[in-house]
Amino acid sequence: MISSWKNTRFDNIAFTSGENFTHSFPDHFHEEYTIGVSVNGIQQFNLLNKEFIVAPHSIFLIKPGQMHAHHPIADLGWSFKSMYLSPDFVDHLLKGSEIKADSAFVPVVQDEELFNHYINIHENKESDVEDRITSFLYSVYQRSTDNSLQASVISSSEKLDEIKAYLADHITQKLNLDTIAGKFHIDKFQLIRQFKKHTGVTPNVYLTILRVECARRLMNQNHSLVETAFEAGFYDQSHFHHNFLYYTGVTPGSFVG
The missing domain is CATH 1.10.10.60 (Homeodomain-like)
Structure with a gap:
């Protein structure tokens, strides 16, 4: 079961939640930045020609256009929350900071404090979320940025x-x-x-x-x-x-x- 909701105050930020989900998401991409968390259960997450096992309370980060896939482990189901941010909105939030939206970063991060920060944003998505998302982005980028991953990105002609x-x-x-x-x-x-x-x-x-x-x-x-x-x-x-x-x-x- 998946539910979705849009915050129309800020560039139609889309929020989704999935409960006990056993559907496999095949290779696909999004036009927005996708930031999600695994709430319960375990999934296999494929990105940048790598496979990650995503445990509960992990955060996964996906840039626009990046091909990725999600698969539940052993059909046990998993629960997740995601939000989708337009490239223009992310550029706006990071404007004036030293953080670059196109920096390479670790696709999966496990950090309990960041997880709780994310859940707070999701649970209060109907309110003014700009400042809280900005704070979260700063924290998650600082926690996950890894320039050594740049070589892993598939370049196209x-x-x-x-x-x-x-x-x-x-x-x-x-x-x-x-x-x-x-x-x-x-x-x-x-x-x-x-x-x-x-x-x-x-x-x-x-x-x-x-x-x-x-x-x-x-x-x-x-x-x-x-x-x-x-x-x-x-x-x-x-x-x-x-x-x-x-x-x-x-x-x-x-x-x-």
Whole structure:
């Protein structure tokens, strides 16, 4: 069971909570910074080509665009809380500090004081959260920043960045690998191999994740489910429902409910 709530006072900060969750989240990414905590249970967290076992009261940190996955251990279920912060909001919060949002950091941190700080923000999410989130970000970055991790980040070529941008600009169109390969002067099968090597997924899966992220954004802006499915590039409501549930663990109706 997952519940979600938005604080519209500050850039539509999204908060989610999951209780006794056994759903596996496959490889996916978000357009926002994702900061979450594991409340109960144990999960396997995959990020930057590494596997982490996340114990209760751990904090996990994910930058925009970073491919990651979550899997419960032995189907025992786990409970978590997450919040999603836009890049613009994070830049605003860190402005004037020595902390850089693009610094490399340890993806999983176990710190009881930071965990309690996070829970306080989540439990008081309807109030003015800007100062408390700023304080938390300062603390968690100072606790987790690790420049030695920079080499672990998968870098992509300029051409692959252009292909990803092309997919983002053509989200409502059906994927045509021959067209993309011709446009960027690359063999179609080389395109698939290189794209998966650098992103962890095929171009088709990447495009689906883009559509799911677009749908989340549109629903946060109060678009109807019918409008959202169409504008995010899903063929019909069934296609939208299936993929949204697969990648987020909730149905579109539950997300807006």
